[in-house]
Amino acid sequence: MSIKVGGTFSRSGGIVSAIGKQLKLINLKAVQRITVTFDPFQENAVPTREFLQHLSSPRTVQSNPSCLLKSEVVCDRRSPSIVFQLTPTAQAEAKLKKIEFNSANLSTLELLQLCNKHVSSLAPKEIVSSGLKTKSEKKAGGTKRR
Template identity: 55%
Template sequence: MSIHYSGALRRSNGVVAAIAKQLKSVNLKAVNRITVSFNPFNENAKSTRELLVHLTSPKIIKTNPNCIVKPEVLCNLQPAEVKFSLIDPVKEQTKLKEIRFISDNLTTLELLQLCNKHITPLAPKEDVTATPLQTKSSKAAGSSRKVIKRK
């Protein structure tokens, strides 16, 4: 008599792999400005600072080069906060001016998951028009070249 195996067939890749997976799907096209405010002396500011580093990476900035990321270092006891100001078409569509995350008790992974859940779906859809694939033979048949010989 055998006991059925229960559980995962393989181990998880860990938090770093989960963060990398979340970073691949971040899209900031719906965002005009990101303001990250934190108190550096607070114990819970580490995840907010890590999010700031991830949001300023070149891959994430390529999703919206016009997005301004502004860090605010606080010296008071306000909780850490990430503010996403939306672009005008998204403001009209959702009736929201900005989206705020109070990030005091959240991990970096949870902040990225919230960003993918609330910010990424607001990105405007791109019109992708399919252009027909042209092969070398179709290019040659479609365009007749005139060879001009010079004397």
Template identity: 45%
Template sequence: MSLPATGSLSRSAGLISAIAKNVRLLNLKAVKRITVSFDPFVENVKQTREVVFQLSVGRVQRTNPGCIFRTNVVCDRSDPQFIVDLIPEVHETAGFNTVKINAKHLTALEILELFNKHITVLAPKEEKVQPISTKSKKKK
């Protein structure tokens, strides 16, 4: 007698593709400023530096060109943290103006998932703009 098969039928694409998927989902339209502070001598700082790199990628920055991105490198053995200030329109609807993420024991994937869970969902929805139709286009 054999045991029935359980689990998924395909393998996971891996950690790199999971990080890439979360980076593709990032939307900073609701963000006014991101401040990242970390001590380079604390353990697990590599994950924070990886997220800093992913947030500074051109595709993510193009979602909100007005977003100010600051990195503070400190030497006081403090835990890495991300402080995200929201734009006033989102602040009024959400009821808070700052999101603080302590990244001491978090992996890069978990930090990006938190960004998508708490910040990307606050982004204002894009309104569909109808193209302007001219007489010459109507004739064609």
């Protein structure tokens, strides 16, 4: 009997590496404010709290330092939710004022994937500069001074 080929040359790094990969892709430039609401006594609030911890990491905050991160701890048996309020330019592009995730039955990895899919995709594209020019390239491409 032979063993079936799985189709990959290497194994997955696991859930921790998948979360790390999604964290590298997060871009909050299209977001003005993030509000995370959860009830700490519910068992399905753990992934939402972990997502909040990942959003408050220095690398994620560095993508948009002017983005406000607010956490609301409630005690009324509400399901956890995450609300992203968009900047005016992103609102015009997406025709939405806010994006809301009901995170009751989602894992931390799924929350990060949804954030990258719906929020990071609205971030303005960075303009790539042409690079540095040497003095000879500047002289060849520029006008002569007299």
